[in-house]
Amino acid sequence: MKKIMNDPSNVLDEMLKGFTYAYEHLLQRIDGTGVIYRHFVDKGKVALVSGGGSGHEPSHAGFVGQGMLSAAVCGEIFTSPTPDQIFEAIKKADQGAGVLLIVKNYSGDVMNFEMAQELAEMEGIQIKTLIIDDDIAVEDSTYTAGKRGVAGTIFVHKILGAAAATGLSIEEIKKIGDRLVPHIKTIGVAISPATVPEVGKPGFLLGEDEMEYGVGIHGEPGYRREKIKTSNEIAKELVTQLKAACQWEKGQHYAVLVNGLGATPLMEQYIFMNDVQNLLKEEGLIVDFKKVGSFMTSIDMEGISLTLLKLVDDEWNHYLQFPVVTPAWG
Amino acid sequence: MKKIMNDPSNVLDEMLKGFTYAYEHLLQRIDGTGVIYRHFVDKGKVALVSGGGSGHEPSHAGFVGQGMLSAAVCGEIFTSPTPDQIFEAIKKADQGAGVLLIVKNYSGDVMNFEMAQELAEMEGIQIKTLIIDDDIAVEDSTYTAGKRGVAGTIFVHKILGAAAATGLSIEEIKKIGDRLVPHIKTIGVAISPATVPEVGKPGFLLGEDEMEYGVGIHGEPGYRREKIKTSNEIAKELVTQLKAACQWEKGQHYAVLVNGLGATPLMEQYIFMNDVQNLLKEEGLIVDFKKVGSFMTSIDMEGISLTLLKLVDDEWNHYLQFPVVTPAWG
Numbered sequence: 098m099k100k101i102m103n104d105p106s107n108v109l110d111e112m113l114k115g116f117t118y119a120y121e122h123l124l125q126r127i128d129g130t131g132v133i134y135r136h137f138v139d140k141g142k143v144a145l146v147s148g149g150g151s152g153h154e155p156s157h158a159g160f161v162g163q164g165m166l167s168a169a170v171c172g173e174i175f176t177s178p179t180p181d182q183i184f185e186a187i188k189k190a191d192q193g194a195g196v197l198l199i200v201k202n203y204s205g206d207v208m209n210f211e212m213a214q215e216l217a218e219m220e221g222i223q224i225k226t227l228i229i230d231d232d233i234a235v236e237d238s239t240y241t242a243g244k245r246g247v248a249g250t251i252f253v254h255k256i257l258g259a260a261a262a263t264g265l266s267i268e269e270i271k272k273i274g275d276r277l278v279p280h281i282k283t284i285g286v287a288i289s290p291a292t293v294p295e296v297g298k299p300g301f302l303l304g305e306d307e308m309e310y311g312v313g314i315h316g317e318p319g320y321r322r323e324k325i326k327t328s329n330e331i332a333k334e335l336v337t338q339l340k341a342a343c344q345w346e347k348g349q350h351y352a353v354l355v356n357g358l359g360a361t362p363l364m365e366q367y368i369f370m371n372d373v374q375n376l377l378k379e380e381g382l383i384v385d386f387k388k389v390g391s392f393m394t395s396i397d398m399e400g401i402s403l404t405l406l407k408l409v410d411d412e413w414n415h416y417l418q419f420p421v422v423t424p425a426w427g
Numbered sequence: 428m429k430k431i432m433n434d435p436s437n438v439l440d441e442m443l444k445g446f447t448y449a450y451e452h453l454l455q456r457i458d459g460t461g462v463i464y465r466h467f468v469d470k471g472k473v474a475l476v477s478g479g480g481s482g483h484e485p486s487h488a489g490f491v492g493q494g495m496l497s498a499a500v501c502g503e504i505f506t507s508p509t510p511d512q513i514f515e516a517i518k519k520a521d522q523g524a525g526v527l528l529i530v531k532n533y534s535g536d537v538m539n540f541e542m543a544q545e546l547a548e549m550e551g552i553q554i555k556t557l558i559i560d561d562d563i564a565v566e567d568s569t570y571t572a573g574k575r576g577v578a579g580t581i582f583v584h585k586i587l588g589a590a591a592a593t594g595l596s597i598e599e600i601k602k603i604g605d606r607l608v609p610h611i612k613t614i615g616v617a618i619s620p621a622t623v624p625e626v627g628k629p630g631f632l633l634g635e636d637e638m639e640y641g642v643g644i645h646g647e648p649g650y651r652r653e654k655i656k657t658s659n660e661i662a663k664e665l666v667t668q669l670k671a672a673c674q675w676e677k678g679q680h681y682a683v684l685v686n687g688l689g690a691t692p693l694m695e696q697y698i699f700m701n702d703v704q705n706l707l708k709e710e711g712l713i714v715d716f717k718k719v720g721s722f723m724t725s726i727d728m729e730g731i732s733l734t735l736l737k738l739v740d741d742e743w744n745h746y747l748q749f750p751v752v753t754p755a756w757g
Contacts, residue, residue: 099635099638100618101618101661101691101698101699101730101731102694102698103657103658103698108694108698111658111697111698112697112698113697114697115696115699115700116697116700116719118700118717119697119700119719151694152694154692154693154694159693288429289429305429306429325429327432327433328431328433328441329433331431355449359692360690360691360692360727361431362484362690362724362726362727363484363485363721363724364432364438364726364727365430365432366431366445367442367443367444367445367449367484368432368441368442369431370445370448371441371442371444371448372433372441374444374445374448387448387449388449391693394692396692396694397690397692399690400431401431424757425757427754427755
């Protein structure tokens, strides 16, 4: 394992220290915890809280800021944050109008956020929870019953963050979320695995010329392993899978996210974006919003994911373009 | 070589297609060239143009936009752009108040930008050129007489971009640049090399447990190779080198840039930022501006660079914080 780091067992704390230092004008950390919260307080408006295991930087703390998350809870690497820390985040985030929890569908996350919700409700804070399960690669997985939550989660942060900023109630925001989530579909591919610092070796192995379709962001198994293909062939496979999942028709409007998985250079992400562009054009889709970059990573995994969001509501596109001030949305 | 790409000889064109597609709301490409220019025209104000070989994404095209570059010229991978393309960029960028060229100190770039300057002057466009040589690692290098230009270049884009946006004349902007550049110092370290797609193998080799101090962004040799050290030890070495170069004193104000070299996860960049923070605090420096991310990369090199800019003028910090709309500054 070759990494720029110190003690492998202290990665989370050091990383959060460096992160909060870099962005101290926007956010801070509750000392001794993995809770990052924004300085900006939007009194009387709904607050959004997300989180999960770390190792997916810049997710989720990179989306804390004006117009997106009020707080993020960072667990240990690939490990759900504890209910008490999520509870702390909720209390810190609450601006008096309730807190919406945005949770990727992993059994540990779902359970711990649920326990935190109960603790918060006992304190009289109004809470709703939205589970994200955008990964269409496999049905159940190593840490998940049902589909996994992956990169599409950042579209939820962005759209509901804007909805909250405009002053909608928690019921209204939850309703948008319930409508939105089924329209977000993601699928990824890995060409090399991730190494958890404390483990010291890759979570799975791929041959020199192998790649795997459908790998999860913790290295969970995908659906097919084969010789590495060209960007265009990979794009074709992913778009074909997404087409089946979205059941799109010509002329429909979409948002597209090309997401690097951690060690994938922008050069490759741009090339892949170009292949996706051509395929979606052939399909007759109208792409109103695009984003490319490493937003939901798997430590140092090399690979890419493709997210499509069917814009069945015009407002979602407005919300995607609503101005924000966060470390990572840009 | 494991990369998400198609034809290794067509990387530049496909990459620029994907990039301009992703950011078509901000910029466009002169067809058939490596010239990217912004939609936004600030009539009567000075325009900034930069560029160089590709492989450093998001540099430089990612800094094209309101408040930074008017245009960027993207050469083939690690290859200087041609004078005719630079000339095209200058003509497209000119807003009637002259064009400042920002050039990293590589012999090919310097020569080709100089030839383009002559072509533009013959057409009556007022041109000035600023050479960036922030890399303190070595004196001369493979493609350079004198010091190399590296990540500190983005501070120049940002500060002079803001100066241009406020309406300063080309003489005034050049004067700021001349004062600014000697105060920018960078040094980097690689823990694994970059692979140019058309070459198909790494530009240099490092053992399983080796790293190299002072490597250039095209894999040019550094000044010492040794067993890989901890983030804290690497930070100490780089800060010590920078201290000698900057000759800083307690209480002086600085801007800091921690820059990933392409395949370095944010996790490691944040950890390194934390170590840098602690060292600069010990030194008694006041850090007014910090930035962390992969801004000046070397394709898929793993490693990091550290840039320090002595803020001898308050205005530089204001300019760093001046709002921009570009793909990559954030």
